[in-house]
Amino acid sequence: MALEGLSGKVALVTGGAQGIGAxxxxxxxxxxxxxxxxxxxxxxxxxxxxLGVEAxxxxxxxxxxxxxxxxxxxGGVHALVTCAGIRGTALPIHELPVADFDAVMTVNVRGMFLSMAAAIRQMLAQKSGGAIVNISSLNARRANPGRVAYNSSKHAVIGLTNTAAVEYGPDGIRVNAILPGSVNTGMSALADQTCSAAGWRMxxxxxxxPRTADPAEIAGFIAWLLSDGASFQTGGAYEIDGGATI
Ligand SMILES: NC(=O)c1ccc[n+]([C@@H]2O[C@H](COP(=O)([O-])OP(=O)(O)OC[C@H]3O[C@@H](n4cnc5c(N)ncnc54)[C@H](O)[C@@H]3O)[C@@H](O)[C@H]2O)c1
Incomplete structure (x- = not known):
């Protein structure tokens, strides 16, 4: 059965070329x-x-x-899903070049801010509300060693989400974050390799x-959060991690 309130609406998906976005x-x-x-x-x-856009x-x-x-x-924008993200170099804090820290923050935090700002401007102009799902990570709850920029950026996603939720709730724009555990994508394969090279086993x-997620399992939860079934959900941060955080 189709989810309520999605058919015919227009969604933006960042990082849509592969992985969770695709x-x-x-x-x-x-x-x-x-x-x-x-x-x-x-x-x-x-x-x-x-329509796929290179940007x-x-x-x-x-x-x-x-x-x-x-x-x-x-003809407009009703929903935004921000999947664009990078992991960056795996190094401890005292060895990480500041340029590597900046590179991750630029995509994962600045990029998310810019995508939200552009989409929200359009949603406000349309005066018909909207829904946004930002992709944080289990790393906003549990830090992986060697991932200071990534871990920090995923905490920042919660701040972006909560601020937007309080600023635009009265305009009918709902904003939630999801915190996936390990998902079978190119990014997680690379993360596993670098972690095991550093002697840290997932x-x-x-x-x-007791397994990793298929990207479709994450996409299903995102679709529900965008739908009318989630009409009272905003400012949420939902772990979707097979119970890894309990
Ligand atoms: N895979 C996991 O285990 C996992 C777990 C938790 C959270 N996440 C998060 O989910 C999101 C998607 O991850 P994924 O595993 O699908 O990764 P992925 O690497 O497969 O896909 C990320 C996509 O983002 C795009 N991208 C990167 N920088 C961009 C930019 N500046 N502008 C536009 N597009 C850009 C990439 O080209 C790529 O297509 C990321 O934010 C990631 O941090 C992933």
């Missing part, structure tokens, strides 16, 4: 939404309800281009659901 694009299309996915990489897009979302121009594409092609077998 799974989200597929799920939102299956729910009948029209989708603009934006990524630094080209995305293969098909059909008359999906660096850590820049104002990139975020504006994503919104403009949605307005021009589909042990999924000790978790209540």
């Amino acid at each position: 799974a989200t694009v597929r799920r939102l299309l299956a729910e009948g939404m029209r989708v603009v996915s934006a990524d630094v990489q080209p995305s293969r897009h098909e059909g008359d309800r999906w 660096d979302l850590a820049t104002e121009a990139g975020a504006a281009a994503m919104v403009e594409a949605a307005v021009t092609r589909f 042990d999924y077998t000790q978790r209540p659901i």
Whole structure:
């Protein structure tokens, strides 16, 4: 059964070329939404309800281009899912070059801020509310060693989410964050490799659901948070991690 209130609406998905973003694009299309996915990489897009835009979302121009594409092609913006993110170099704090710290913060925090600001401006102009889902991480609850920039950036996502939730709740814009555990994507494969190279092993077998997630399992929760089924949910930070945090 289709989720309530999604069909026909327009969603922006950042980082939509692969991983969780690509799974989200597929799920939102299956729910009948029209989708603009934006990524630094080209995305293969098909059909008359999906437009892929090549854009660096850590820049104002990139975020504006994503919104403009949605307005021009589909007439507006009702939802935003911010999946664009990078992990960065794995080094302890005292060895990490500041440029590497800045690179992660630029995409994961500045980029998310810019995407939200551009989408919210359009939603306010339309006066029809909206819904935003920001992708944080289990790393906002539990720090991985060697990941100071990534861990910090994922804590900052909660701050971006909560601030937007209080600022735009009265305008009918709901803003939530999700905190995925380990998901089968290129990013997690790389993270596992660098962690084991540093002598730190990810042990999924000790978790209540003893495996990593498929990106489609994350996309399903995102779609629900965008839907009318979640009409009273805002400012939430939802772990979707197979019980890893309990
Ligand atoms: N994979 C996991 O285990 C996991 C767990 C928790 C949270 N997350 C978060 O989920 C999000 C998606 O992760 P993923 O695993 O799908 O990663 P991924 O590397 O497969 O996909 C990320 C996408 O973001 C794009 N991107 C990076 N910088 C960009 C920029 N400046 N502008 C536009 N696009 C840009 C990349 O090109 C890529 O397509 C990230 O924010 C990540 O931190 C992932």
